[in-house]
Amino acid sequence: xxxxxxxxxxVIGATKTSxxxxxxxxxxxxxxxxxxxxxxxxxxxxxxxxxxTLLRLGYVVQVDGEYAxxxxxxxxxxxxxxxxxxxHASIGEMDDLVDAVGxxxxxxxxxxxxxxxxxxxxxxxxxxxxxxxGTTVDLHTTAVGKSYLAFCDExxxxxxxxxxxxxxxxxxxxxxxxxxxxxxxIRERGHAFNDEERITGMRAVGAPILSDDETILGSISVxxxxxxxxxxxxxxEVPEMVKQAARVIGIRATYS
Amino acid sequence: xxxxxxxxxxVIGATKTSxxxxxxxxxxxxxxxxxxxxxxxxxxxxxxxxxxTLLRLGYVVQVDGEYAxxxxxxxxxxxxxxxxxxxHASIGEMDDLVDAVGxxxxxxxxxxxxxxxxxxxxxxxxxxxxxxxGTTVDLHTTAVGKSYLAFCDExxxxxxxxxxxxxxxxxxxxxxxxxxxxxxxIRERGHAFNDEERITGMRAVGAPILSDDETILGSISVxxxxxxxxxxxxxxEVPEMVKQAARVIGIRATYS
DNA sequence: GTGTTTTGTTCGGCAGTGCCGAACACATGT
DNA sequence: ACATGTGTTCGGCACTGCCGAACAAAACAC
Numbered sequence: 001x002x003x004x005x006x007x008x009x010x011v012i013g014a015t016k017t018s019x020x021x022x023x024x025x026x027x028x029x030x031x032x033x034x035x036x037x038x039x040x041x042x043x044x045x046x047x048x049x050x051x052x053t054l055l056r057l058g059y060v061v062q063v064d065g066e067y068a069x070x071x072x073x074x075x076x077x078x079x080x081x082x083x084x085x086x087x088h089a090s091i092g093e094m095d096d097l098v099d100a101v102g103x104x105x106x107x108x109x110x111x112x113x114x115x116x117x118x119x120x121x122x123x124x125x126x127x128x129x130x131x132x133x134g135t136t137v138d139l140h141t142t143a144v145g146k147s148y149l150a151f152c153d154e155x156x157x158x159x160x161x162x163x164x165x166x167x168x169x170x171x172x173x174x175x176x177x178x179x180x181x182x183x184x185x186i187r188e189r190g191h192a193f194n195d196e197e198r199i200t201g202m203r204a205v206g207a208p209i210l211s212d213d214e215t216i217l218g219s220i221s222v223x224x225x226x227x228x229x230x231x232x233x234x235x236x237e238v239p240e241m242v243k244q245a246a247r248v249i250g251i252r253a254t255y256s
Numbered sequence: 257x258x259x260x261x262x263x264x265x266x267v268i269g270a271t272k273t274s275x276x277x278x279x280x281x282x283x284x285x286x287x288x289x290x291x292x293x294x295x296x297x298x299x300x301x302x303x304x305x306x307x308x309t310l311l312r313l314g315y316v317v318q319v320d321g322e323y324a325x326x327x328x329x330x331x332x333x334x335x336x337x338x339x340x341x342x343x344h345a346s347i348g349e350m351d352d353l354v355d356a357v358g359x360x361x362x363x364x365x366x367x368x369x370x371x372x373x374x375x376x377x378x379x380x381x382x383x384x385x386x387x388x389x390g391t392t393v394d395l396h397t398t399a400v401g402k403s404y405l406a407f408c409d410e411x412x413x414x415x416x417x418x419x420x421x422x423x424x425x426x427x428x429x430x431x432x433x434x435x436x437x438x439x440x441x442i443r444e445r446g447h448a449f450n451d452e453e454r455i456t457g458m459r460a461v462g463a464p465i466l467s468d469d470e471t472i473l474g475s476i477s478v479x480x481x482x483x484x485x486x487x488x489x490x491x492x493e494v495p496e497m498v499k500q501a502a503r504v505i506g507i508r509a510t511y512s
Numbered sequence: 513g514t515g516t517t518t519t520g521t522t523c524g525g526c527a528g529t530g531c532c533g534a535a536c537a538c539a540t541g542t
Numbered sequence: 543a544c545a546t547g548t549g550t551t552c553g554g555c556a557c558t559g560c561c562g563a564a565c566a567a568a569a570c571a572c
Contacts (some may be wrong), residue, residue: 073333
């Protein structure tokens with residue numbers, strides 16, 4: 001009998017459990033054989049086999065007798081984001097934008113219906129970053145995400161936004177009609193706001209990155225605490241800076 | 257008969273080929289099924305199975321009908337380096353060091369006998385970075401690597417340095433006795449130089465990061481072209497700055 | 513336009529192998 | 543000394559990963 005109940009047809013079980021182990025090490029940190037076996041519901045010997053395999057391939061390392069993620073994943077991750085023209089195009093420009101605004105900035109692309117941060121610039125006043133490179137977010141809860149949704153084609157948008165919209169804070173837009181209205185406004189203005197819709201106390205301003213043929217590549221935003229992101233600064237000046245940076249990045253991304 | 261000739265005993269073949277495919281996508285970029293099958297020497301149907309599995313797990317994405325690395329690896333890579341106390345400890349300090357010196361800086365740890373860059377700060381004059389996050393280097397060809405070798409225990413050093421030392425440039429130290437002498441000097445001074453030993457035209461100054469119990473955690477360096485890295489500046493002033501930064505990082509790494 | 517090649521996909525079927533459980537060392541702590 | 547945890551090794555069964563062939567569907571030729 002197959003213990004890998006879900007997964008449908010044609011899914012290789014061994015690969016699935018190997019990556020399951022990898023994800024366990026990511027979420028729980030360094031672990032031992034027994035720990036992994038219990039967590040994944042597999043036998044100790046199987047867990048041992050997989051860990052030894054991953055060890056030999058160099059994707060897992062042994063530290064203090066426990067197994068942990070190896071740095072080979074760093075290289076893979078770097079290659080994954082290097083694929084995106086948006087990454088190269090935004091590097092210098094985002095740093096300038098963050099300097100000018102004084103708040104944290106990030107670059108997002110969409111993958112499998114979620115937003116993924118592929119670049120992040122911390123500001124001078126560097127506050128604790130809850131999100132890091134590789135973090136995924138619900139698109140409808142962020143300025144970057146809403147910028148993306150507003151400018152991607154409708155069919156794609158409908159695929160991404162499932163039946164219900166998770167509510168993360170009291171201000172999260174969890175109604176589809178309301179979201180559509182918001183997206184219309186964003187399309188109109190050319191930039192998006194996030195007013196504590198993902199994290200209470202945090203605001204952000206985002207804008208889409210469009211290539212010259214109007215297809216969307218991703219989006220950028222700057223974000224900071226409500227104490228600093230407010231007034232005319234937040235509502236007018238920052239949006240203009242973000243949009244200007246987005247335009248430059250869009251141009252750089254198409255010619256490269 | 258087993259087509260996975262190498263690998264020894266207890267190595268799960270399916271996992272090995274899955275990661276082989278991942279590495280192919282990393283090295284060759286987005287590829288199709290046939291391409292992968294030929295490159296790995298497996299049947300088309302097997303390649304198809306693996307790619308579908310990886311696709312469903314989210315580690316591979318489809319773009320223009322071809323398969324490419326997914327951004328899930330970004331997250332894994334980030335978690336892998338977050339494990340190292342050295343990463344957190346060096347973030348702010350390295351930025352300051354790079355500001356002061358005006359050349360690129362990097363943080364390295366050792367894994368499986370090679371040096372891996374886990375953090376890198378580009379300088380103002382930002383020149384093309386041949387190396388990026390996750391890059392691995394031969395330890396004896398870099399300032400960071402030699403700093404590490406000089407301060408790790410002898411047994412470990414002998415394991416790392418195999419029988420021969422690859423020569424990358426005409427100035428690479430490829431003789432073990434010569435290297436040992438160099439390491440003695442580094443231990444004496446507390447810092448290492450790299451004078452075009454990995455890349456012609458590039459120099460670097462490195463220093464080890466030691467925790468308070470004298471165990472080595474990794475090392476740091478700043479590097480730039482020979483045109484700027486020269487004279488008293490290169491031989492005395494920069495080393496002092498690097499060592500000072502290394503001391504601070506070492507202290508921060510132990511108390512965190 | 514037709515033919516040709518290369519692509520991705522689906523389909524049985526054999527054998528190889530991944531999986532388990534039990535038995536084994538080894539360390540840790542009571 | 544015992545008890546409980548750990549990681550490891552060992553057979554053996556049945557499942558499953560692998561192949562090759564047949565298929566579908568583009569891309570390319572001319």
